[in-house]
Amino acid sequence: MSVSASTLDFGYPWWLSYGHLAIFGAAAVFLLLGYARKWSKWPMVFVGAVTLWSGCGFLLIRFGGDINGRPALPTQSFLRSGTGRVLDLGAGTGRSSIMVLGARPQATLVALDLFGESFDRHFGRGESPQQRLLRNLKAAGVDQRATIETSDMRKLPFEAASFDAIVSAYAVDHLGRDGIKQALDEAARVVKPGGEFLLILVSNDKWAKFLFGPILSHGGTRGPEWWRARVRDAGFQVVEEGTEPVTRYFLLRRP
Numbered sequence: 001m002s003v004s005a006s007t008l009d010f011g012y013p014w015w016l017s018y019g020h021l022a023i024f025g026a027a028a029v030f031l032l033l034g035y036a037r038k039w040s041k042w043p044m045v046f047v048g049a050v051t052l053w054s055g056c057g058f059l060l061i062r063f064g065g066d067i068n069g070r071p072a073l074p075t076q077s078f079l080r081s082g083t084g085r086v087l088d089l090g091a092g093t094g095r096s097s098i099m100v101l102g103a104r105p106q107a108t109l110v111a112l113d114l115f116g117e118s119f120d121r122h123f124g125r126g127e128s129p130q131q132r133l134l135r136n137l138k139a140a141g142v143d144q145r146a147t148i149e150t151s152d153m154r155k156l157p158f159e160a161a162s163f164d165a166i167v168s169a170y171a172v173d174h175l176g177r178d179g180i181k182q183a184l185d186e187a188a189r190v191v192k193p194g195g196e197f198l199l200i201l202v203s204n205d206k207w208a209k210f211l212f213g214p215i216l217s218h219g220g221t222r223g224p225e226w227w228r229a230r231v232r233d234a235g236f237q238v239v240e241e242g243t244e245p246v247t248r249y250f251l252l253r254r255p
Helices: 014-036 043-065 095-103 117-123 128-138 177-190 206-212 223-233
Strands: 083-089 106-114 148-149 163-171 191-202 237-244 247-255
Touching: 014 177, 014 237, 043 206, 083 095, 095 106, 095 128, 106 128, 128 148, 128 223, 163 177, 177 191, 177 223, 191 223, 223 237, 223 247
Parallel strands: 083 106, 083 163, 106 148, 163 191
Antiparallel strands: 191 247, 237 247
């Protein structure tokens, strides 16, 4: 089944997708007004800088990050065998689930989320969260290899060593310190020995600072050394790590 990416709707808030465009429109109006009324140099420089920043920001988000498109795996080393049972911790509206199932067509996946208040804050209210997730899985043509589980990643309803691999994208870093420990411990419990965990986090890098300032700093306030210590405490080995704009990932393995 082939479905265009335009049929996908991950439900990100308007300010993340189009906030820069709204600022660009308002700033451009002021820029034209200032030119027509012959404002002094510094107000024009300021308005011009805001116009340039917001325009560049929108283009980077829309065509660079493409947050409503099909994401690619940040590393091809994850689940290199191409098959296995995968758990998506904090699946949300399905972006990370589609990422894995699209790249690994022989794999199956359990998309897990609590679908509670945090989901509503990030994706808004509307039809049931599970239906929104299922709709995206169907649009991507991967629903036959996925099941949906409503549960808390800090207390997983699975037996030990139930999964060949785990993925989590921009979810664990929303938890507090105790919640992160619980989620990592649970991940180590349910993944098989030798299994992998692709942990993807928000990084407060130069791109995040340029685009959003402190708005997305919930994960960026914890540096890579902090995360290395936490995953090792949970029993994982770090086998690879890397960065993409606004993103840091760790490929972990349970010995």
